[in-house]
Amino acid sequence: MDMIKTENLTKTYDGVNAVDGLELTVGKGEVYGFIGPNGAGKTTTIGMMVGLIEPSAGKCFVRDVDVTRNPLEAKRITGYLPDGVGFYGNLTARQNLKYFSRFYAMKDADADKRIGELIGYVGLGKVEKPVGSYSRGMKQRLGLAQALLNDPEVVFLDEPTNGLDPQGVVQFRNIIKDISKQGKTIFFSSHILEEVRHVCNTIGIISKGKLIAHGTPDEVRKKMSKSEGVTIVVKVIGDMPRLTDPRILQATYNNGSAILQASEDIRDSISDELYHKSFRIRELRVEERSLEEIFLESVYRGD
Numbered sequence: 001m002d003m004i005k006t007e008n009l010t011k012t013y014d015g016v017n018a019v020d021g022l023e024l025t026v027g028k029g030e031v032y033g034f035i036g037p038n039g040a041g042k043t044t045t046i047g048m049m050v051g052l053i054e055p056s057a058g059k060c061f062v063r064d065v066d067v068t069r070n071p072l073e074a075k076r077i078t079g080y081l082p083d084g085v086g087f088y089g090n091l092t093a094r095q096n097l098k099y100f101s102r103f104y105a106m107k108d109a110d111a112d113k114r115i116g117e118l119i120g121y122v123g124l125g126k127v128e129k130p131v132g133s134y135s136r137g138m139k140q141r142l143g144l145a146q147a148l149l150n151d152p153e154v155v156f157l158d159e160p161t162n163g164l165d166p167q168g169v170v171q172f173r174n175i176i177k178d179i180s181k182q183g184k185t186i187f188f189s190s191h192i193l194e195e196v197r198h199v200c201n202t203i204g205i206i207s208k209g210k211l212i213a214h215g216t217p218d219e220v221r222k223k224m225s226k227s228e229g230v231t232i233v234v235k236v237i238g239d240m241p242r243l244t245d246p247r248i249l250q251a252t253y254n255n256g257s258a259i260l261q262a263s264e265d266i267r268d269s270i271s272d273e274l275y276h277k278s279f280r281i282r283e284l285r286v287e288e289r290s291l292e293e294i295f296l297e298s299v300y301r302g303d
């Protein structure tokens with residue numbers, strides 16, 4: 001079952017599409033990493049998904065609820081951690097959450113019970129000091145508790161690990177993994193691919209308001225590598241001869257080796273050519289590029 005679905009979702013500011021015909025679906029229990037550089041349209045997309053920004057065109061559904069038509073029902077099943085969540089600095093975590101619980105019309109006793117559980121869950125159970133003196137990691141974990149107050153089915157997290165130290169990132173990731181095990185669907189935005197690939201089973205890459213790739217981290221790597229061509233490393237015994245396959249787009253030769261950029265995997269042809277020229281091959285492999293390298297090349301190229 002799709003828990004998030006967008007159809008041609010578009011937001012135009014001053015004649016420019018900040019989000020441009022976005023089509024995506026997120027299944028139940030998925031942790032979806034929504035990745036893109038600053039200004040790509042992540043916050044605007046999430047704003048439309050949680051009913052805070054009105055789309056210029058298109059639709060967005062959370063579970064089967066049309067967010068624009070039925071915003072209150074959408075909010076009931078949605079949790080949201082905004083980028084730069086704000087709390088009352090002079091109140092404790094418990095007092096802050098109690099304040100937020102009023103927006104959900106929770107009964108006092110239910111709210112107190114839920115707040116107690118959540119504060120323990122995000123590792124703030126023993127902290128009694130006011131939130132103003134919290135570290136950024138603590139504030140983000142409190143933000144997560146706030147996003148979970150209404151026991152939502154879908155949780156939207158806008159750049160939740162931004163500015164956290166490595167330990168804070170790991171703590172946050174572990175909580176996210178745990179929430180997903182409870183069957184909740186998580187939509188997690190970030191401009192750092194490395195931070196989400198450990199927790200997300202699906203990623204979508206957004207650039208200039210458009211989804212340019214979507215799938216499991218491995219699928220995205222393969223798909224985007226294909227459009228970039230293949231890097232092949234070849235080493236021979238003796239001096240490396242010039243290779244003639246016309247599918248070689250670029251080549252760097254170095255004594256006994258070459259690094260080739262080819263339009264496709266041409267290892268068979270290279271092997272034949274070297275064999276006919278009586279060279280012995282020491283190494284012939286396709287270089288797998290990391291997801292991060294592919295992301296940076298495809299998203300920032302030409303900027």
Ligand SMILES: Nc1ncnc2c1ncn2[C@@H]1O[C@H](COP(=O)(O)OP(=O)(O)OP(=O)(O)O)[C@@H](O)[C@H]1O
Pocket residue numbers: 013014018036037038039040041042043044045191
């Ligand atoms: N209220 C607004 N009025 C005009 N332009 C806007 C508004 N909100 C966003 N934009 C523009 O829309 C584009 C997308 O912005 P958005 O904040 O959604 O990107 P983002 O991917 O979340 O980036 P960041 O990580 O920097 O927040 C940007 O060019 C931004 O300047």
